Amino acid sequence: MIINPYKYNERLLEATTLTKSFGPLSAVQQVSFVLQAGQVMALVGASGSGKSTLLSILAGLTDADGGDVRLDGKRVPGPSEVLVAGHAAIRLVHQEYQLMPNVSVRENITYALRFFAKTYRDYRVDELLRLCRLAEVQNRLPRQVSGGEKQRTAIARAIADKPAVLLLDEPFSHLDLPNRLIVRNLLFDLVRHENTACLFVTHDASDALSIAHTVGILRDGKLIQLSNPVDIYRRPETAYAAQMTGPVNILQTEHLPLLGLSAVEYPSALFCLRPEQVRLSEAGILGTVRAVFFKGSHYEIEVELNPDFCLRVLTTNDSLYVGQRVNIQVTADSVWPLQR
Numbered sequence: 349m350i351i352n353p354y355k356y357n358e359r360l361l362e363a364t365t366l367t368k369s370f371g372p373l374s375a376v377q378q379v380s381f382v383l384q385a386g387q388v389m390a391l392v393g394a395s396g397s398g399k400s401t402l403l404s405i406l407a408g409l410t411d412a413d414g415g416d417v418r419l420d421g422k423r424v425p426g427p428s429e430v431l432v433a434g435h436a437a438i439r440l441v442h443q444e445y446q447l448m449p450n451v452s453v454r455e456n457i458t459y460a461l462r463f464f465a466k467t468y469r470d471y472r473v474d475e476l477l478r479l480c481r482l483a484e485v486q487n488r489l490p491r492q493v494s495g496g497e498k499q500r501t502a503i504a505r506a507i508a509d510k511p512a513v514l515l516l517d518e519p520f521s522h523l524d525l526p527n528r529l530i531v532r533n534l535l536f537d538l539v540r541h542e543n544t545a546c547l548f549v550t551h552d553a554s555d556a557l558s559i560a561h562t563v564g565i566l567r568d569g570k571l572i573q574l575s576n577p578v579d580i581y582r583r584p585e586t587a588y589a590a591q592m593t594g595p596v597n598i599l600q601t602e603h604l605p606l607l608g609l610s611a612v613e614y615p616s617a618l619f620c621l622r623p624e625q626v627r628l629s630e631a632g633i634l635g636t637v638r639a640v641f642f643k644g645s646h647y648e649i650e651v652e653l654n655p656d657f658c659l660r661v662l663t664t665n666d667s668l669y670v671g672q673r674v675n676i677q678v679t680a681d682s683v684w685p686l687q688r
């Protein structure tokens with residue numbers, strides 16, 4: 349058993365008011381959060397919201413204009429302050445994996461342990477090959493393995509010497525479903541067995557909600573909401589946060605009476621209604637099915653309540669068809685007010 353050289357305290361990785369601009373463009377604006385050992389955080393944001401820039405700052409690979417990053421209370425220097433950019437205990441796995449093309453999967457991982465004694469190195473590489481499910485392809489070159497295997501090789505290499513923090517840039521975006529599940533379980537194992545703190549960025553909330561302990565929403569470089577997955581899904585603060593975290597109906601005050609809800613009870617002008625909260629019920633309001641999308645485990649349908657207002661509804665009812673008249677029901681507690 350190898351003891352991790354980094355002694356953790358409660359506030360492992362701490363970002364305080366990080367800011368970065370490229371000319372007039374503010375890529376990262378006043379971002380602050382704390383990530384603890386054994387925790388997974390996901391940052392969700394649209395393309396260009398500053399995810400990669402933020403990761404690079406956290407890894408010590410890009411200088412911030414303001415604010416700082418601390419690991420166990422000690423400031424992580426930016427690249428302009430050190431000879432070799434980066435921090436020994438913080439690893440970033442890029443979207444392109446950046447593997448050495450001419451050596452095997454095993455050698456790619458072994459390279460990260462080149463300063464360790466051979467006995468430990470061999471033991472640890474075998475352990476990583478098992479953890480990352482790479483034993484069968486260990487002697488192949490990176491170009492001879494699948495995208496999922498490349499991804500796992502990059503993760504194995506990054507965690508080889510047990511860094512305190514693992515940062516992942518869009519770890520799921522190029523993977524098919526079976527590989528997404530393997531990487532998801534790998535992250536679970538990592539935080540459980542090695543107490544690593546993981547932070548990944550993604551534009552797809554489904555991975556974030558199912559894996560992370562904390563989910564943050566990035567918009568135009570700002571961390572606009574940070575919460576546990578259930579709260580962020582059920583109680584998003586803005587329409588953007590609602591849209592980034594799953595399928596949603598964004599309603600305006602004038603839509604509420606169409607759903608049988610009294611607008612007077614709701615002072616806000618925008619509301620979030622998740623499609624699974626809409627029930628098909630004979631006692632409900634009459635509408636017409638405008639589209640039916642098969643989603644595997646369920647259907648997503650669009651129900652038109654008037655020519656200007658359609659509602660997305662999730663249902664397991666498999667007998668619905670376009671043009672059908674259906675009744676929908678929405679309860680007051682499933683409508684969540686949003687800030688403008």
Ligand SMILES: Nc1ncnc2c1ncn2[C@@H]1O[C@H](COP(=O)(O)OP(=O)(O)OP(=O)(O)O)[C@@H](O)[C@H]1O
Pocket residue numbers: 370373375393394395396397398399400401402551
């Ligand atoms: N080196 C740079 N010089 C100038 N502008 C940059 C540079 N790097 C990033 N930007 C800009 O900063 C903003 C944030 O970019 P960033 O790559 O961090 O976003 P992102 O959320 O990771 O996007 P994506 O999901 O498309 O990768 C974008 O508008 C981008 O064009």
